[in-house]
Amino acid sequence: MTQPVLAKDAPRIDPRAGQLPSAGQLVDTAKLIDAYYTRHPDPRVPAERVAFGTSGHRGSSFDSTFNEAHVLAITQAICLYRRQERISGPLFIGFDTHELSRPAFESALEVLAANGVDVLISKGGEYTPTPAISQAILVHNRGRKEALADGIVITPSHNPPEDGGFKYNPPNGGPADTGITGWIEKQANALLADGLKAVKRVPFQQARQANTTAEYDFLQTYVADLGNVIDFDAIRASGIRMGVDPLGGAGVHYWARIADHYRIDLAVVSEQVDPRFSFMTLDWDGRIRMDPSSSYAMQRLIGLKGKYDIAFACDTDHDRHGIVVPGEGLMPPNHYLAVAVDYLFRNRPGWKAEAAVGKTVVSSAMIDRVTARLGRKLCEVPVGFKWFADGLLDGSLGFGGEESAGASFLRRDGTVWTTDKDGVAPALLSAEMTARTGRHPGTLYRDLVRDLGDMTADRVEAPATAEQKKKLAGLSPQQVRITEMAGEPIQSVLTKAPGNDAPIGGIKVISKGGWFAARPSGTEDIYKIYAESFHGADHLRTLLREAQTIVDTALAG
Numbered sequence: 001m002t003q004p005v006l007a008k009d010a011p012r013i014d015p016r017a018g019q020l021p022s023a024g025q026l027v028d029t030a031k032l033i034d035a036y037y038t039r040h041p042d043p044r045v046p047a048e049r050v051a052f053g054t055s056g057h058r059g060s061s062f063d064s065t066f067n068e069a070h071v072l073a074i075t076q077a078i079c080l081y082r083r084q085e086r087i088s089g090p091l092f093i094g095f096d097t098h099e100l101s102r103p104a105f106e107s108a109l110e111v112l113a114a115n116g117v118d119v120l121i122s123k124g125g126e127y128t129p130t131p132a133i134s135q136a137i138l139v140h141n142r143g144r145k146e147a148l149a150d151g152i153v154i155t156p157s158h159n160p161p162e163d164g165g166f167k168y169n170p171p172n173g174g175p176a177d178t179g180i181t182g183w184i185e186k187q188a189n190a191l192l193a194d195g196l197k198a199v200k201r202v203p204f205q206q207a208r209q210a211n212t213t214a215e216y217d218f219l220q221t222y223v224a225d226l227g228n229v230i231d232f233d234a235i236r237a238s239g240i241r242m243g244v245d246p247l248g249g250a251g252v253h254y255w256a257r258i259a260d261h262y263r264i265d266l267a268v269v270s271e272q273v274d275p276r277f278s279f280m281t282l283d284w285d286g287r288i289r290m291d292p293s294s295s296y297a298m299q300r301l302i303g304l305k306g307k308y309d310i311a312f313a314c315d316t317d318h319d320r321h322g323i324v325v326p327g328e329g330l331m332p333p334n335h336y337l338a339v340a341v342d343y344l345f346r347n348r349p350g351w352k353a354e355a356a357v358g359k360t361v362v363s364s365a366m367i368d369r370v371t372a373r374l375g376r377k378l379c380e381v382p383v384g385f386k387w388f389a390d391g392l393l394d395g396s397l398g399f400g401g402e403e404s405a406g407a408s409f410l411r412r413d414g415t416v417w418t419t420d421k422d423g424v425a426p427a428l429l430s431a432e433m434t435a436r437t438g439r440h441p442g443t444l445y446r447d448l449v450r451d452l453g454d455m456t457a458d459r460v461e462a463p464a465t466a467e468q469k470k471k472l473a474g475l476s477p478q479q480v481r482i483t484e485m486a487g488e489p490i491q492s493v494l495t496k497a498p499g500n501d502a503p504i505g506g507i508k509v510i511s512k513g514g515w516f517a518a519r520p521s522g523t524e525d526i527y528k529i530y531a532e533s534f535h536g537a538d539h540l541r542t543l544l545r546e547a548q549t550i551v552d553t554a555l556a557g
């Protein structure tokens with residue numbers, strides 16, 4: 001993927017991108033933890049309140065946006081939600097390798113235990129990937145109508161080391177929808193405003209030893225079940241050599257177990273865990289970010305591309321994937337998603353004939369063309385994996401994918417695997433398709449281009465205030481006052497997704513030769529413009545330039 005820019009007139013790439021960080025760029029973890037406990041958010045300041053974006057509540061203790069008070073309030077609000085909805089089964093909870101994740105886990109467990117919630121925590125304190133939580137919830141709830149389980153995942157995903165994050169997954173196993181997160185957010189902020197007086201809490205050791213707290217072997221359960229999703233027999237028989245970089249994330253110890261359990265030739269590049277992430281090469285903007293879709297952040301694995309038949313990586317909570325192919329390097333996420341859709345729907349005879357393909361409004365139109373050739377239905381939804389959860393749960397979706405390298409798909413028998421993003425299964429799927437076809441995903445994408453046409457895509461980003469993000473999210477078709485885009489008539493202007501008629505939180509403009517979409521980030525103080533051209537790089541630049549003008553005009557108004 002061509003990398004984004006900071007702003008319209010800013011240098012495109014930080015000169016340090018792709019290099020290891022200097023000592024001065026590494027977070028002081030002791031100060032970060034101290035700030036978690038000693039800084040107290042002011043609920044009168046909007047930026048310091050609980051706010052659920054597309055992937056839960058995120059922030060940094062340094063900014064008073066992710067502190068103990070936030071975690072206590074959110075957890076108590078989740079307890080209230082469970083009581084209201086009569087969710088009485090166990091709550092699965094896990095955390096990743098960010099420095100703030102473990103103390104947040106401890107704070108959450110103190111509240112859960114005080115509220116009498118049956119909690120299942122990772123055996124031996126092992127880190128827990130997001131998909132392992134989703135899989136555990138769904139396995140527990142299979143065939144049940146009562147005593148349903150839900151979960152909490154403590155992670156800011158691929159965000160920088162100083163960030164923390166907190167997500168709630170209801171009994172459908174996927175990310176909570178806006179109705180649920182809105183309720184929890186409102187209750188949590190009320191608790192903050194009242195000085196946390198209504199938060200129930202016991203000391204951590206008491207919570208850890210409570211009869212409502214028990215251990216669960218997420219690692220073994222998830223790994224043993226993967227064989228129902230991936231054809232490991234084909235991988236093993238082919239003898240292909242694979243490499244994986246866990247990027248110091250929650251699945252760091254899962255990969256060796258996968259290699260051993262399924263007897264495949266999978267080498268783990270590094271099992272180093274460092275909450276400063278000092279081993280990560282800097283992302284496009286000069287910051288540390290564990291993004292497996294960024295060629296700058298993925299330099300360590302890209303440098304080994306000639307050593308393996310296929311290689312892959314996952315982000316910190318292992319819900320995103322990055323695929324590295326020999327001779328080419330890192331595949332753009334949209335390219336791999338299109339290949340995965342084409343391969344899966346041709347090689348999963350157990351899936352229902354009516355199972356559809358799910359994509360977000362900012363994912364590549366190549367997926368549309370692949371889906372049409374397969375004779376499958378396309379379901380195009382707003383950004384956010386929550387929109388795929390119910391379809392994956394009932395099997396009406398065979399696959400759901402986001403352009404940011406997040407995806408999940410059904411088990412081989414056509415039943416649900418995970419309803420949250422899973423970085424591990426799509427990564428291993430790249431090995432399966434290489435083994436069964438004898439060709440890596442990069443070559444398979446070139447076949448799609450030959451058959452369906454080429455596409456050129458890019459994404460730009462720029463800083464945005466809360467007010468600007470609100471304006472952008474509220475754009476209407478009437479505010480797009482142009483009738484042509486890059487010399488072609490505009491065919492449609494969308495503010496709602498075609499697949500479910502839900503607001504996309506921005507705008508998408510489509511012409512015969514391409515499209516662009518603009519939307520505010522749900523997790524950072526930026527906005528994003530996505531564009532794709534069917535006519536090449538020069539046409540794409542024109543699309544982006546005109547899109548930027550439309551956005552600038554809207555934000556200035």
